[in-house]
Amino acid sequence: MNNFSIRRANTSDIDDIAYIEEGCFSTPWSRKSIAESMSHSPWRFFVAVSDNRVVGYGGVYLILDEGQISNIAVLPVLRGKGLGRAILNAICEECRAEGCARITLELRKSNSVAYALYESCGFASVGERPNFYSNPSENAILMNKEL
Numbered sequence: 001m002n003n004f005s006i007r008r009a010n011t012s013d014i015d016d017i018a019y020i021e022e023g024c025f026s027t028p029w030s031r032k033s034i035a036e037s038m039s040h041s042p043w044r045f046f047v048a049v050s051d052n053r054v055v056g057y058g059g060v061y062l063i064l065d066e067g068q069i070s071n072i073a074v075l076p077v078l079r080g081k082g083l084g085r086a087i088l089n090a091i092c093e094e095c096r097a098e099g100c101a102r103i104t105l106e107l108r109k110s111n112s113v114a115y116a117l118y119e120s121c122g123f124a125s126v127g128e129r130p131n132f133y134s135n136p137s138e139n140a141i142l143m144n145k146e147l
Contacts, residue, residue, distance in 0.1 A: 003115060003118045004083060006090045009045035011038060016054035017045070024073040026135040037061075037070075048074065048083045058087035060095065060103070067095035069105040074116075084114075088121055096147050105145065106140035108133055118143050 007018065014035050014139075021028035037043045042063060048056035051074045054073035069091060074083045095103050106129060107114050119125075123143040132140035 004048050004050040004055065004086070006046055006048055008084050009038065009047045009054075011035070011058070011099065013045070013047050013054050014038065017047070017057045020054070020057055020073050020075060022069070023076060025071070027133075029071070044091070046087055046094075048087055050078070056083045056087055058084075058091050060091045062095070062098055062100065065099065065101040067098070067100045067103040069103060079113075084117055085121065088117065091122070092145070092147070100147055103145045105143050106132060107140045107143065109141050110138050115141065115143075118145075121145070 014031060017034050018031040019031070021034070037059065038045055042061055043059060044062065045057060045059045047054045055078050056072075058072035059070040061070060069088075072084055072087050073090075074087075092103060105118065105122075105123070107118070109128070113124075123145040125141055126144050127142045129140040129142060131137050
């Protein structure tokens with residue numbers, strides 16, 4: 001898919017981000033949580049836009065010398081077209097520009113597609129968090145990327 005762009009999210013994107021959250025996660029962030037996070041400076045959100053429509057997004061929380069990726073999500077009908085990778089690349093560039101030494105994230109142990117994406121972008125598994133996720137209960141894989 002070549003007809004998309006990545007940009008920093010703004011408050012006009014909150015409803016679209018909430019819609020994507022609801023379609024992608026069993027325990028989605030609320031619109032209120034997204035709006036509150038977006039209003040705090042340590043957070044950075046990026047959106048993938050195609051045909052003037054937000055079709056994916058990613059968020060990262062910057063703390064000290066680390067970026068903690070909260071979510072990367074793409075509308076299910078548009079997965080596998082490079083949008084998630086482009087969002088991840090934008091997040092990595094933002095973390096580098098902000099002086100981060102590493103980026104961390106958690107993902108469901110069963111999410112082999114996301115695991116393969118992160119691994120192909122230089123992330124390595126560094127452990128697990130037992131029963132980190134609910135609905136259904138599942139361990140999280142911890143991944144890091146040194147910058």
